[in-house]
Amino acid sequence: MVDLTPPRIEMSVDIGDGRRLGVAEYGPASGRPVLWFHGTPGGRRQIPESLRSRLPGDDIRLIVVERPGYGASTPHAYPNVVAVTDDVGALLDALAVDRFAVAGLSGGGPYALACGYAFPDQVVAVSILGGVTPHVGPDASPGGLVRLLAPLGPVTGPLARPVGAIFQGLVVVLAPLLGTTAIDLTARLFPEGDRLVFAEPENKLMFLDDIVRTVRGGLPGPALDLRVFLRDWGFRLGDVRVPVHFWQGDADPIVTIDQARRMADQIPDATFVLRPEESHLGGFAAAHEAVARAMAHWEELE
Secondary structure (H helix, E strand, O other), X not given: OOOOOOOOEEEEEEEXXXXXXXXXXXXXXXXXXXXXXXXXXXXXXXXOHHHHOOHHHHOEEEEEEOOOOOOOOOOXXXXXXXXXXXXXXXXXXXXXXXXXXXXXXXXXXXXXXXXXXXOOOOEEEEEEEOOOOOOOOOOOOOOHHHHHHHHHHHHHHHHHHHHHXXXXXXXXXXXXXXXXXXXXXXXXXOOHHHHHHHHOHHHHHHHHHHHHXXXXXXXXXXXXXXXXXXXXXXXXXXXXXXXXXXXXXXXOOOOOHHHHHHHHHOOOOEEEEEEOOOOHHHHHHHHHHHHHHHHHHHHHHO
16 A cells, blocks of 8 residues: 655645635645745645655755646746746745745746746755756757647647646546556656656656646646746846756656756756656656755755
8 A cells, every 4th residue: 555645734825916826835844945846737746755755854844836727826827937936935925934945846947946046045055857948048958848849839828728627627537537547548658767757656646646636726837837938037047046956867858968958057056967767757766865955055054
């Protein structure tokens, strides 16, 4: 029997203008905060058990924030990636968080970097696991899945809600009938390295548990993410002044190794960890390492 460590608390936080952000916290309430940005798609429970179970011993309060259009978060179209930091500022105030680290997986990577840029006096470090790279502008390293989806850019706004509603309907119908078998079927669409991640019983349960909750709001989130990925992010990578650590698989077709290296090379204080023969979702295996590396900077400041 596979069991997942549940969140310590789940809630939606009022950030003003009639909007709310869905949040889940793992680890002790008194722990050192880490803000986690989930992948695309994903939600507040997209956290591997290998990380969840170690948070109490590490004294870490992991705060997972659902972006607009995911789970309990109100749909909202950001003009660019850096605009997320206005919402993050409101969230930090509501949760009484001052100093914090940041981590981002896949589609959460750009938002994590935006926080490193916007909160240089509060962010101790940023960790990026297979993070999406800029598609346009002076920092661009176009390629991977974002380039393939770029032709859909003009319709991401109008189609965000109807496409999300269709996906929601499929999950609502299939999840109770198929359970983790639905995850097995989904895994066939992914590269071999990612299929190994899906094959782990704990990961199967995590993905199923997360997506069932994530679709409850209709799931326009992926289209809203793509909309800003295709635009200038609103800040330059060279202006991110906090330490940034990257983990990247060299067999990743969604974010290629060349894209990831180019992004890391543009950040003044960056390290790059190559994970051989690993595909896109392999970042889940490095989740604890990524959080621990960021928190090491916290210890340097104490």
